Amino acid sequence: MIRFGPGNLRIPRFERPVYVIAGGLTDFRKRYPEKNSCQLCLEALRMAVEENDLKVSSEEVRRGVNWCVYSQFADHFGDQLLAAAKVHDYLGFDPLGNIEVKTGGATGGSAVLAAAQAVASGYASCVPVVGWERMDEVSTKVGNSYIASAACKDFESELGWMYASYYALMAQRYQYENNVPRETLARIACKNHEYACYSPYSQNPGRYSVDEILKNEIVSHPLAFLECCAMSVGAAVLLVCDEETAFRYADQPIRLAAICGGSHTLRTADRRHMPILLLPNETEATYGEYFSQKRRDWPGFSSFLASRMAAYLAYHMAGIKDPIADFDLLETHDAFTISDVQTYEDIGLRPYGRGREFIESGDAYYEGRLPTNLSGGLIGTMHAVGATGIFQLVEILWQLQGKWDKFHADPERWSRYGKKKPADFRSLQVKNARRGCAISHAGTGSHVTCAILERP
Amino acid sequence: MATAWPNKVLEKVSDDPLVVINPKTWGHHHSYGGWGRFFAGLREQKLLATRCTNQGCPEKRLWLPPRCECPDCWGTMEWIEAPTQGRIYTWSVVKYPGELFKLPPGTPLISVEIEGVCTKLMSWLKEGEARIGLPVRAVFNTARPTNTILDLAWVPA
Numbered sequence: 001m002i003r004f005g006p007g008n009l010r011i012p013r014f015e016r017p018v019y020v021i022a023g024g025l026t027d028f029r030k031r032y033p034e035k036n037s038c039q040l041c042l043e044a045l046r047m048a049v050e051e052n053d054l055k056v057s058s059e060e061v062r063r064g065v066n067w068c069v070y071s072q073f074a075d076h077f078g079d080q081l082l083a084a085a086k087v088h089d090y091l092g093f094d095p096l097g098n099i100e101v102k103t104g105g106a107t108g109g110s111a112v113l114a115a116a117q118a119v120a121s122g123y124a125s126c127v128p129v130v131g132w133e134r135m136d137e138v139s140t141k142v143g144n145s146y147i148a149s150a151a152c153k154d155f156e157s158e159l160g161w162m163y164a165s166y167y168a169l170m171a172q173r174y175q176y177e178n179n180v181p182r183e184t185l186a187r188i189a190c191k192n193h194e195y196a197c198y199s200p201y202s203q204n205p206g207r208y209s210v211d212e213i214l215k216n217e218i219v220s221h222p223l224a225f226l227e228c229c230a231m232s233v234g235a236a237v238l239l240v241c242d243e244e245t246a247f248r249y250a251d252q253p254i255r256l257a258a259i260c261g262g263s264h265t266l267r268t269a270d271r272r273h274m275p276i277l278l279l280p281n282e283t284e285a286t287y288g289e290y291f292s293q294k295r296r297d298w299p300g301f302s303s304f305l306a307s308r309m310a311a312y313l314a315y316h317m318a319g320i321k322d323p324i325a326d327f328d329l330l331e332t333h334d335a336f337t338i339s340d341v342q343t344y345e346d347i348g349l350r351p352y353g354r355g356r357e358f359i360e361s362g363d364a365y366y367e368g369r370l371p372t373n374l375s376g377g378l379i380g381t382m383h384a385v386g387a388t389g390i391f392q393l394v395e396i397l398w399q400l401q402g403k404w405d406k407f408h409a410d411p412e413r414w415s416r417y418g419k420k421k422p423a424d425f426r427s428l429q430v431k432n433a434r435r436g437c438a439i440s441h442a443g444t445g446s447h448v449t450c451a452i453l454e455r456p
Numbered sequence: 457m458a459t460a461w462p463n464k465v466l467e468k469v470s471d472d473p474l475v476v477i478n479p480k481t482w483g484h485h486h487s488y489g490g491w492g493r494f495f496a497g498l499r500e501q502k503l504l505a506t507r508c509t510n511q512g513c514p515e516k517r518l519w520l521p522p523r524c525e526c527p528d529c530w531g532t533m534e535w536i537e538a539p540t541q542g543r544i545y546t547w548s549v550v551k552y553p554g555e556l557f558k559l560p561p562g563t564p565l566i567s568v569e570i571e572g573v574c575t576k577l578m579s580w581l582k583e584g585e586a587r588i589g590l591p592v593r594a595v596f597n598t599a600r601p602t603n604t605i606l607d608l609a610w611v612p613a
Contacts, residue, residue, distance in 0.1 A: 139555070
């Protein structure tokens with residue numbers, strides 16, 4: 001669709017308010033044979049229900065649940081169809097109804113969207129969203145083939161069987177059109193690996209210099225290994241409730257002000273030029289002199305229409321006028337450094353073509369104007385795909401509740417995963433954080449959700 | 457009557473935790489359906505695209521990859537030979553491909569921009585060094601077709 005009709009851009013609304021009240025995670029590892037997927041989900045659920053200062057017993061929460069949403073990306077990886085039924089039983093929720101959601105890398109965001117729809121419509125009042133992925137049953141090389149099955153198998157997968165290559169094609173074009181220095185991309189990787197050093201849940205923490213990233217081995221030119229997301233095993237849980245339940249159960253319910261989805265062609269190849277969909281902080285004049293001989297197409301290969309669409313709807317739904325001013329923190333789906341820069345533009349942190357400034361200005365860092373991926377993101381902490389979009393919102397929830405330290409700084413949390421809290425640990429709690437945003441993203445931008453959490 | 461224990465056993469990787477290998481050996485009978493004509497065209501050294509036949513549809517350009525039905529109006533498409541010359545829109549060299557890749561690591565992947573085509577076809581460069589804007593022409597694997605998109609490649613024009 002390259003021409004919108006009046007119904008296409010209708011702003012979604014909830015019939016009643018939706019809250020998130022508790023989150024739980026496992027740690028994330030490349031291989032996790034010690035625990036099966038059911039156990040990982042139970043561990044994350046117990047953390048959500050038992051460690052989030054709820055005012056009621058876990059028995060009361062169990063008796064209050066009336067619908068469940070499950071989030072797993074790839075049956076290929078887990079090698080178990082109807083895995084959600086197995087997890088649902090293991091969590092003890094039978095015979096309550098449930099659904100399993102699948103939208104690639106955005107599965108977690110879409111699962112939370114499905115839960116929000118259930119609560120907002122009145123269908124349900126207390127919904128655990130349970131996400132996980134088990135990517136360790138096969139070698140990394142086979143795993144990359146499985147992931148590339150989420151490209152068009154008829155016309156694209158054969159060309160590399162490697163998602164990093166599909167992003168590398170975008171990276172090359174983006175650099176050509178926008179002249180972004182390699183160093184700027186590398187700084188995103190440095191930042192997220194470093195923030196992962198302060199997370200007991202993280203899989204790929206590390207302190208790297210820009211130079212080390214630039215000298216790191218190439219996966220698919222120009223992207224290096226350290227610029228690509230982790231392949232993880234782990235689980236995440238978020239508890240989504242209506243207002244009455246939220247305030248009865250939780251000490252600090254956080255409102256889900258908006259969560260909206262967009263989409264675009266699975267094949268990047270099929271993205272035709274169209275007029276730029278403007279966000280509330282942009283006007284026609286923003287792009288008056290934008291197009292040039294190099295930059296002829298929008299969204300082309302340099303932008304994600306799905307992200308722009310999701311942000312457009314969510315910003316209007318939540319009354320966001322300027323994302324940098326209105327958000328206190330952000331979690332992006334940093335599957336690759338290049339997709340992060342693209343996303344900065346799609347969600348209006350900078351106009352198209354100027355995404356690099358978001359990093360170069362320092363805005364994206366802790367104590368910058370809009371700290372981004374303090375969780376360590378997908379590059380530093382995890383990409384257990386079905387859990388990812390949920391993990392992002394769990395981290396934002398804890399930030400908005402002022403509980404980041406509780407869930408990251410306690411040495412006991414590190415030791416439960418067989419780790420030692422680093423001597424140079426620092427708190428990444430954003431002071432007085434009021435509103436946060438999370439972008440969950442699939443394919444080369446086939447599905448994207450934009451979620452906005454805020455303190456009521 | 458007694459039934460014997462199975463004589464096929466799973467290979468064990470470790471005892472604690474108990475890890476076994478579940479084998480996977482079968483193939484899928486995958487049909488390209490209506491898009492098969494494109495792959496048949498490659499064997500005849502033709503780049504077959506499709507175009508919407510609905511006069512009222514605003515999209516007059518060719519689709520490549522082809523579609524049998526138009527996404528803008530759901531109308532029927534017609535098959536038309538696309539030009540076999542284009543320019544590189546973007547490229548990458550895949551150093552660590554996934555398991556099923558049939559070409560060697562280091563193969564340049566390209567997206568090709570073709571006049572009159574509304575898409576940018578993903579493909580690979582069989583000769584030469586890739587750069588954005590490089591004019592290229594299509595070459596076809598007719599000797600021993602793989603019956604995949606790899607039967608189409610490009611070389612500098």
